Amino acid sequence: QKEVEQNSGPLSVPEGAIASLNCTYSDRVSQSFFWYRQYSGKSPELIMSIYSNGDKEDGRFTAQLNKASQYVSLLIRDSQPSDSATYLCAVNDGTASKLTFGTGTRLQVTL
Amino acid sequence: EAQVTQNPRYLITVTGKKLTVTCSQNMNHEYMSWYRQDPGLGLRQIYYSMNVEATDKGDVPEGYKVSRKEKRNFPLILESPSPNQTSLYFCASSLWLAGTTDTQYFGPGTRLTVL
Numbered sequence: 001q002k003e004v005e006q007n008s009g010p011l012s013v014p015e016g017a018i019a020s021l022n023c024t025y026s027d028r029v030s031q032s033f034f035w036y037r038q039y040s041g042k043s044p045e046l047i048m049s050i051y052s053n054g055d056k057e058d059g060r061f062t063a064q065l066n067k068a069s070q071y072v073s074l075l076i077r078d079s080q081p082s083d084s085a086t087y088l089c090a091v092n093d094g095t096a097s098k099l100t101f102g103t104g105t106r107l108q109v110t111l
Numbered sequence: 112e113a114q115v116t117q118n119p120r121y122l123i124t125v126t127g128k129k130l131t132v133t134c135s136q137n138m139n140h141e142y143m144s145w146y147r148q149d150p151g152l153g154l155r156q157i158y159y160s161m162n163v164e165a166t167d168k169g170d171v172p173e174g175y176k177v178s179r180k181e182k183r184n185f186p187l188i189l190e191s192p193s194p195n196q197t198s199l200y201f202c203a204s205s206l207w208l209a210g211t212t213d214t215q216y217f218g219p220g221t222r223l224t225v226l
Contacts (some may be wrong), residue, residue, distance in 0.1 A: 098211060
């Protein structure tokens with residue numbers, strides 16, 4: 001059973017701080033990695049995708065991938081109250097016809 | 112606007128009464144998928160389709176049926192709903208690249224309650 005693990009949280013950070021969200025996966029051949037944000041009762045929306053080792057930056061968001069250690073992380077700089085949501089990590093191993101999702105980390109940005 | 116639509120958005124029904132949740136996408140995506148989301152269990156795949164007339168089971172297919180007669184539509188059918196199918200359902204679509212799904216775009220969700 002391929003697994004994607006996330007700390008459920010809540011992760012609480014003050015406004016303006018850096019939020020660090022982590023995800024580990026079990027399948028070594030995984031090739032594509034995604035971070036989705038989901039507000040309560042709403043659908044997941046894509047924040048970042050990453051395919052190669054290293055960092056990928058998009059605005060306040062940075063995804064980091066380390067395939068040797070089988071983890072992927074998401075950094076949110078200058079956290080805002082509007083960033084308060086559940087963040088889902090998703091992994092595709094390239095051979096399966098699906099994304100495997102973690103159960104998500106709930107982020108709370110406090111004033 | 113590129114989007115995935117689902118109907119209905121909310122549905123309350125009774126045990127055993129057949130229902131269909133529709134899903135449609137306008138992005139010409141080959142791949143479509145249905146998920147259910149339950150507290151503490153995350154998103155679990157029910158069925159997926161790689162193209163017209165090509166469907167396969169996901170992780171939790173029991174009690175569900177799907178069909179893919181047109182590229183844009185992928186309805187989810189519950190022939191005899193039971194209370195354990197009360198959940199939040201999402202349809203998603205993506206390109207089908209080199210035999211695999213990539214970034215998936217989600218519909219707004221259907222909240223189903225089976226009494």
